[in-house]
Each structure stands twice: as C-alpha cells, then as structure tokens.
Amino acid sequence: MNTIEVENLTKRFGDFFAVDHINFEVKQGEIFGFLGANGAGKSTTIRMLCGLLSSTEGTARVGGFDINTQPNKVKESIGYMSQKFSLYEDITVEENIDFFGRVYGLSNNELADRKKWVLNIANLHGRENSITKTLSGGWKQRLALGCAVIHRPRIVFLDEPTSGVDPVMRRRFWELINDLSADGVTVLVTTHFLEEAEYCNDIILINAGKIIAGGSPKELKENYIKHPILEVQCSDVVQAMEKIETEPWAVETSVFGSSLHVNVQDETMARERIRTILSENTIQLLNIERITPSLEDVFIYLLEQESKK
Ligand SMILES: Nc1ncnc2c1ncn2[C@@H]1O[C@H](COP(=O)(O)OP(=O)(O)OP(=O)(O)O)[C@@H](O)[C@H]1O
Ligand SMILES: [Mg+2]
Known part of the structure; x- marks a missing residue:
C-alpha cells in the first residue's frame, strides 16, 4: 500500500x-x-x-x-x-x-x-x-x-x-x-x-x-481557465497592461516576460479592442495570438483570485 x-x-x-x-x-x-x-x-x-x-x-x-x-x-x-x-x-x-x-x-x-x-x-x-x-x-x-x-x-x-x-x-x-x-x-x-x-x-x-x-x-x-487567452507582443508591455487591464472584457491581464497574457470574454471583440487601444496610445503591436493555457496561467489566475479575497 x-x-x-x-x-x-x-x-x-x-x-x-x-x-x-x-x-x-x-x-x-x-x-x-x-x-x-x-x-x-x-x-x-x-x-x-x-x-x-x-x-x-x-x-x-x-x-x-x-x-x-x-x-x-x-x-x-x-x-x-x-x-x-x-x-x-x-x-x-x-x-x-x-x-x-x-x-x-x-x-x-x-x-x-x-x-x-x-x-x-x-x-x-x-x-x-x-x-x-x-x-x-x-x-x-x-x-x-x-x-x-x-x-x-x-x-x-x-x-x-x-x-x-x-x-x-x-x-x-x-x-x-x-x-x-x-x-x-x-x-x-x-x-x-x-x-x-x-x-x-x-x-x-x-x-x-x-x-x-x-x-x-x-x-x-479546464476548470480554471474558462476564457480564451490572447498573447500580445508589443513595444511597451507595461503601458499596454495599464491600458488593457481596466477594460471590462479583460478578465485577467498579466505580464509574461516580454508579452502580455489577457484572458478575454470574447476573442474577436478583444482582438479589435486591443488593436485600437494600442494604436491610440502609440504602442506598436508586434503580434497577437490565441494561446493554449499553461499551468503558469492557471496558477497566476488562482493566486490573483486569492489575493483579492
Ligand atoms: N520552526 C518554525 N518556526 C516558526 N515558523 C516556521 C518554522 N518552520 C517554518 N515556519 C514558517 O512556516 C511557513 C511555511 O514554511 P515552509 O518552509 O513549509 O514553506 P515552503 O512552502 O516550503 O516554502 P519554500 O518554497 O520557500 O521552500 C513559513 O512562513 C515559515 O517561515
Ligand atoms: Mg520549502
């Protein structure tokens, strides 16, 4: 045993x-x-x-x-x-x-x-x-x-x-x-x-x-990541995060190295909004794509939920 x-x-x-x-x-x-x-x-x-x-x-x-x-x-x-x-x-x-x-x-x-x-x-x-x-x-x-x-x-x-x-x-x-x-x-x-x-x-x-x-x-x-995750590469991740995280459709936003992971409610709408927000703030968008969540995404999500309690 x-x-x-x-x-x-x-x-x-x-x-x-x-x-x-x-x-x-x-x-x-x-x-x-x-x-x-x-x-x-x-x-x-x-x-x-x-x-x-x-x-x-x-x-x-x-x-x-x-x-x-x-x-x-x-x-x-x-x-x-x-x-x-x-x-x-x-x-x-x-x-x-x-x-x-x-x-x-x-x-x-x-x-x-x-x-x-x-x-x-x-x-x-x-x-x-x-x-x-x-x-x-x-x-x-x-x-x-x-x-x-x-x-x-x-x-x-x-x-x-x-x-x-x-x-x-x-x-x-x-x-x-x-x-x-x-x-x-x-x-x-x-x-x-x-x-x-x-x-x-x-x-x-x-x-x-x-x-x-x-x-x-x-x-x-499957249990914790219910929303699509978009990975955003751009010229200024920190400023991009500040602008995106206050949007109601951005469920969770975090910096991963030189890119941003944004959990979003609706992928198509979020892609458009991210393009607009970055261009309004003269941040250059290098790439945006939907990614498969990693355990890091799960744990960061869970620990952030805990810290909000
Ligand atoms: N003998 C002890 N007396 C008082 N506090 C202790 C004692 N041993 C551990 N702690 C406290 O208990 C908590 C948990 O410690 P523990 O070593 O189990 O963490 P851990 O998850 O292994 O962390 P790490 O990833 O840094 O190894 C810490 O706040 C630590 O300071
Ligand atoms: Mg230990």
Whole structure:
C-alpha cells in the first residue's frame, strides 16, 4: 500500500498556521506535484509526512502507517530528499553512499549492488573518490536522489530537488523520477518550475497553508481557465497592461516576460479592442495570438483570485 492519505493535517507555530487543515490523497505509483509560493507550507507538510515533525492537529497515513503514532515505521518506508541536500560535503561520493546504505541497514552485498546502481544513475563512475563538495549542482542532486532511495523505498518525498540545476540536468532528473514511478514507487515532489509540474499526474496548489486547487494538469486548465487567452507582443508591455487591464472584457491581464497574457470574454471583440487601444496610445503591436493555457496561467489566475479575497 504505497499511498499517502492526508486528513486535516495542521501545523501551528505559535499563533501562525504554517499548514492549515489540509486534505489530499496520493495514489500508488503516481507522480504528485506539491506546488506553492515561498513560505506556503510545502516543506513543513513534507517534514510531517516523513515523521520528522509532529502535527498540531489532523494526521496522515503514509504507506499505511500513521505519522503520529508510527513515525518510525513511516521513516523506514520512505525516501526523503530535503530542500537542502542531506549529503555530507567533506567526504567522498563513495563515503556518502556507504553512509546512507548503512543508515538504512543494507547488508554488504546489498550495499555493493546498490552502490553500483547509484553511481550509474548519478553518472559518477570513476568519481567515487571525489570530495562531494567539488561536484557541480546537477551531479550532487543525482547523488542525493540515489542516496535517498538506496534502500528501495516505495514512497519518496523530493523537496525542490531541481532548484539550482540547469535545464538539461533537470530533464535527466525527471527521467529518473519517471523510472521510479514506472516501477510503482509513489513520488511526491515540490517544484517552482511549472513546466515540471506538467509532468505530474496530479497536482495540488497550497497558499498560506491552505490547499486552493487540485487535479491533473489538464483538469486544472479546464476548470480554471474558462476564457480564451490572447498573447500580445508589443513595444511597451507595461503601458499596454495599464491600458488593457481596466477594460471590462479583460478578465485577467498579466505580464509574461516580454508579452502580455489577457484572458478575454470574447476573442474577436478583444482582438479589435486591443488593436485600437494600442494604436491610440502609440504602442506598436508586434503580434497577437490565441494561446493554449499553461499551468503558469492557471496558477497566476488562482493566486490573483486569492489575493483579492
Ligand atoms: N520552526 C518554525 N518556526 C516558526 N515558523 C516556521 C518554522 N518552520 C517554518 N515556519 C514558517 O512556516 C511557513 C511555511 O514554511 P515552509 O518552509 O513549509 O514553506 P515552503 O512552502 O516550503 O516554502 P519554500 O518554497 O520557500 O521552500 C513559513 O512562513 C515559515 O517561515
Ligand atoms: Mg520549502
């Protein structure tokens, strides 16, 4: 039973609710994305689910074990890669692997076998004797994942595993996550990269300790983006935004890099109005087209709705 069932889970620090009565379920073998802005409560939730931090209220069952009454059973069943990698920097790659293998109680034979596997996935053959701190971010990250799953846990928690890693390494890292999931391992992962969230089977979005949305990437887009989105490229996005966002037909307007995304009620009418408004303000229109919404559109929309409450 490699599932995670969270019920009313709450963590209060003094008067402050870091995690506020959250409920969700993660199915066996799925890749579950746990998203939210800085300070939203992701790491606090993960630490409770790993049996490392007690809950103030509510509970969760991880792999069938209760986090409050069976935290040691929980710890034995999971792998955890913390936001700050848990590797020891001043010892070698091999010493780190050996250390984690021993902590998780592997026999000599198992350890030899799993060490090969870790070196393989981390692509660190030949660098066993390198001091860990000399590895670049991407290698260190793969070594950290290898060490976190050296004991073949069936449930894995990855807290921002790809921060500070370049796009190529991130993509390779996600191949490893997919391999784990294909083997039936349940993966809960946090990330600030929304293109990574697209790879998840299910996602929840947490804001100020509360879950504000959940579903598959497809469901989230269908449920929350009801209006067509026009992408507008022009000579002055900031001024264009000021002029467009006050229009009644512009449901939501936000800047994405050098362009503007406008959720509109009626595409044809909005296209005409945007052309007119830009020309009246001598802003040069470079391109305007309807785009498929991304998860970034969904989350920006949801977080803006929250901030209006
Ligand atoms: N031990 C603690 N004592 C008091 N407040 C805490 C403690 N740990 C976390 N917090 C607060 O709880 C809130 C949630 O923190 P948490 O680390 O869970 O956020 P997060 O979603 O992981 O953010 P990030 O994306 O920056 O990692 C923050 O406001 C944080 O300052
Ligand atoms: Mg965090």
